[in-house]
Amino acid sequence: MKILILLISLCILSCNNSPSITDQDLDGNVLFDPSLYQPELFLVSAYKPNPSDKEKNMPVLIAAHGYSASTFEWDELRKYADSVKSGILISQVLLGGHGRTYQDFKNSTWRDWQASILNEYKKLVQAGYTNISFIGSSTGCPLIINLLYENSLSQVPPHQIILIDPIIIPSNKILSLAGIVGPMIGYTSVNFDSELERKHWYRYRPQETLQELLDIVTVVRKELEDGIVLPTQTDLSIYKSTYDEVADRISAILIYNGIEINSINSKELYMINSNIHVMTRLQGRNNITDNDISIQKRIFDQIIEKSNKIKK
Amino acid sequence: MLLYSLLLTILYLITINITSIANESQLSFGIKLQKTHTLYYENGIIAEYSSSAFLGNKFHSGFSYITSRFGSAFNSNALKQDNFLFHTSYTFLEKAILNPFIKLNAGFIIADYQSPLFDDIDNTMPLTSIDLGFSYTPIKPLKTQVSLGYNIITSDGTTGVGTVYPLYFNFIVMWNMLK
Numbered sequence A: 001m002k003i004l005i006l007l008i009s010l011c012i013l014s015c016n017n018s019p020s021i022t023d024q025d026l027d028g029n030v031l032f033d034p035s036l037y038q039p040e041l042f043l044v045s046a047y048k049p050n051p052s053d054k055e056k057n058m059p060v061l062i063a064a065h066g067y068s069a070s071t072f073e074w075d076e077l078r079k080y081a082d083s084v085k086s087g088i089l090i091s092q093v094l095l096g097g098h099g100r101t102y103q104d105f106k107n108s109t110w111r112d113w114q115a116s117i118l119n120e121y122k123k124l125v126q127a128g129y130t131n132i133s134f135i136g137s138s139t140g141c142p143l144i145i146n147l148l149y150e151n152s153l154s155q156v157p158p159h160q161i162i163l164i165d166p167i168i169i170p171s172n173k174i175l176s177l178a179g180i181v182g183p184m185i186g187y188t189s190v191n192f193d194s195e196l197e198r199k200h201w202y203r204y205r206p207q208e209t210l211q212e213l214l215d216i217v218t219v220v221r222k223e224l225e226d227g228i229v230l231p232t233q234t235d236l237s238i239y240k241s242t243y244d245e246v247a248d249r250i251s252a253i254l255i256y257n258g259i260e261i262n263s264i265n266s267k268e269l270y271m272i273n274s275n276i277h278v279m280t281r282l283q284g285r286n287n288i289t290d291n292d293i294s295i296q297k298r299i300f301d302q303i304i305e306k307s308n309k310i311k312k
Numbered sequence B: 001m002l003l004y005s006l007l008l009t010i011l012y013l014i015t016i017n018i019t020s021i022a023n024e025s026q027l028s029f030g031i032k033l034q035k036t037h038t039l040y041y042e043n044g045i046i047a048e049y050s051s052s053a054f055l056g057n058k059f060h061s062g063f064s065y066i067t068s069r070f071g072s073a074f075n076s077n078a079l080k081q082d083n084f085l086f087h088t089s090y091t092f093l094e095k096a097i098l099n100p101f102i103k104l105n106a107g108f109i110i111a112d113y114q115s116p117l118f119d120d121i122d123n124t125m126p127l128t129s130i131d132l133g134f135s136y137t138p139i140k141p142l143k144t145q146v147s148l149g150y151n152i153i154t155s156d157g158t159t160g161v162g163t164v165y166p167l168y169f170n171f172i173v174m175w176n177m178l179k
Helices: A002-014 A071-083 A102-107 A110-127 A140-149 A173-185 A195-200 A207-226 A250-258 A290-307 B002-019
Strands: A060-064 A089-093 A132-137 A160-164 A187-189 A204-206 A235-241 A267-272 B025-036 B041-051 B059-067 B080-091 B098-112 B124-136 B142-151 B167-176
Touching: A060 A071, A060 A110, A060 A140, A071 A089, A071 A132, A071 A195, A071 A290, A089 A110, A102 A204, A102 A207, A110 A132, A110 A140, A110 A207, A132 A140, A132 A290, A140 A160, A140 A207, A160 A290, A173 A207, A173 B167, A187 A207, A204 A207, A207 A250, A235 A250, A235 A290, A250 A267, B025 B059, B041 B080, B041 B167, B080 B124, B098 B142, B124 B167
Parallel strands: A060 A089, A060 A132, A132 A160, A160 A235, A235 A267
Antiparallel strands: A187 A204, B025 B041, B025 B167, B041 B059, B059 B080, B080 B098, B098 B124, B124 B142, B142 B167
């Protein structure tokens, strides 16, 4: 009987679905992603909606961030690309439901997250851009792979698909129980390394969004099992940290084996001896080493080189 | 890994030795179907032995092999992986129509990543799990089992095989060869 009372009490306590959000958290009603106020600073479609003939052929990289993150995740790449005068334009897309409020996040689905990527692509195509590539980090990757599988990028096939620590299999296997445990816990929370992370990532993760996350990785895993054939114009590059505590390294294996190429395009895999999830974002992290900075620079250089690659 | 497998084999042989003393034994062979929650179908074979002289046929021990090759990886790009498991189980309410049981499994998994690019990634890890379920015998010597299992050891993304998820469901059909 005591156990029964304890279980009922736990259930009642666990059904308290409202986290204590402060104004210093991105989840609150004060901080929002800056791309919502000034899209022209983040989206090429807003910055150059009417490109010249020369600009239409410039490489444009659509950058999709990960689950619970925001456009900040690709700030370092854009700053680096600008600093070395890379000649590429970068669209830092804010995924639907992200960078807003906890409730917006809670109400969003992975289709909402993905819609921002597709919208930017469609706007760029409509504006006449011809050299479009995609880069994704973590959950941004399955969202892009799903677009490939559904043939949504066929109007102007991407030149490059670059995946940074893609998640297909989560490192924390408890995510697979999100549909069972989620309704009992309501939400989960994370601890940040810095105030900077606090401003740019959601602290609280509603269980509904964890279920959406599980849904998109499951959907894309099955699509990879079916096999996805890359368009002949598209090259694929996968970068994966070997000791990643968010996205299991086996994700890279499933993508590598699940995406097929032909004799014209290429498929490259780079396993990185690191425990950092999404090496392309180092700002706001603790204990960054010179080696991490060096690896990040090498990846950025390769991204720029790939994006500028001229195809026959 | 080798030591772990050896220990399990010795335990298994001891178990077989004890149960073979009995007068009425059951030696069953069958098929095992497994669905990991939100992941793969893996199917294969199972063998099980028990004796009425040892805990009145309530105690079973056996071995199973299941693989995604006969499941999700059949004609697809799903990961090809093989699971080798020894198990011991104890059945309650043996005379009821549905017989609840608890089963402990131990063994290992080997994954085939299909490319030397992944040679540095662990392709094997030990498995330890517990099953709770029911046995049902519609017609002797046929026996069926359904169970819900939980993998106590899973990969954390930095070691082991990433496709070892916690929750799975089993369906087993066995035929007793000694009846």
